[in-house]
Amino acid sequence: MTNKEWYKNITDNQIRHKQVDYVDEILSDFPFENIKCIETGISQNIEDGAFGLYLARKVGNDGIYVGVDINENYVNEGKKLFKHYFPDNTNHHFICGDSVEFLKIRKDGYNLAHLDSYDLNIHNPFPSMLHHWNEFVELKDVMPIGSIVMIDDNFMKGTTVYWNHLYNGEFVRQEKVPITYDIIGKGTLIYHWVKEMSDEWELIGDHYNSVDNIKVIIRKKI
Ligand SMILES: C[S@@+](CC[C@H](N)C(=O)[O-])C[C@H]1O[C@@H](n2cnc3c(N)ncnc32)[C@H](O)[C@@H]1O
Numbered sequence: 279m280t281n282k283e284w285y286k287n288i289t290d291n292q293i294r295h296k297q298v299d300y301v302d303e304i305l306s307d308f309p310f311e312n313i314k315c316i317e318t319g320i321s322q323n324i325e326d327g328a329f330g331l332y333l334a335r336k337v338g339n340d341g342i343y344v345g346v347d348i349n350e351n352y353v354n355e356g357k358k359l360f361k362h363y364f365p366d367n368t369n370h371h372f373i374c375g376d377s378v379e380f381l382k383i384r385k386d387g388y389n390l391a392h393l394d395s396y397d398l399n400i401h402n403p404f405p406s407m408l409h410h411w412n413e414f415v416e417l418k419d420v421m422p423i424g425s426i427v428m429i430d431d432n433f434m435k436g437t438t439v440y441w442n443h444l445y446n447g448e449f450v451r452q453e454k455v456p457i458t459y460d461i462i463g464k465g466t467l468i469y470h471w472v473k474e475m476s477d478e479w480e481l482i483g484d485h486y487n488s489v490d491n492i493k494v495i496i497r498k499k500i
Pocket residue numbers: 317318319320321322323326327328329330346347348349352375376377378394395396397
């Protein structure tokens with residue numbers, strides 16, 4: 279079974295199914311034999327997609343997967359989830375802490391990153407954008423050529439976001455939010471920087487003409 283088929287079998291999340299199609303295609307010629315993967319915002323909930331499980335399967339036994347999350351409960355849930363699907367693996371590491379602070383002190387030669395921590399608030403997206411930019415700043419100069427960085431939860435212009443309002447964790451109502459900027463999401467600042475200001479990184483993938491929740495995917499130019 280391919281990594282993509284395996285992942286689709288373990289989650290019903292249709293947005294993640296679409297994402298894994300283009301991610302898997304992009305990673306099909308990933309140039310590194312040993313994948314050193316960092317995920318900010320540990321995958322712990324299979325209904326949310328737990329994209330890190332796909333990444334861990336892609337990493338296999340020879341590389342490493344490192345997850346960092348600020349919430350200790352989620353770190354423990356993540357550990358349990360990975361243990362369930364990969365009972366024999368000893369190359370998965372789970373860190374509790376702020377992702378930017380962690381990346382300041384532990385670079386560890388990552389060549390693949392999935393940035394998916396500080397939650398996006400569609401009505402105030404700037405703190406999330408900035409947090410993910412700060413994560414990228416810690417990685418961009420030290421990652422080797424050919425590295426790939428993916429940033430989750432982005433909506434392109436023309437998308438309607440169905441935003442759920444919650445009160446004390448309970449669903450209250452759904453609001454339709456039209457996206458009128460080029461892109462709103464965790465990766466907004468990284469997207470614009472790569473497109474307009476960087477000679478070193480390039481935007482990759484052909485999935486940006488989309489009205490779904492998408493990953494911004496960039497590569498350090500070869
Ligand atoms: C969207 S979830 C991660 C989902 C996961 N990557 C997946 O694919 O299923 C976001 C996670 O980021 C964590 N988080 C929020 N702020 C953070 C920060 N400053 N540093 C590290 N993790 C953070 C939250 O605790 C939460 O578990």
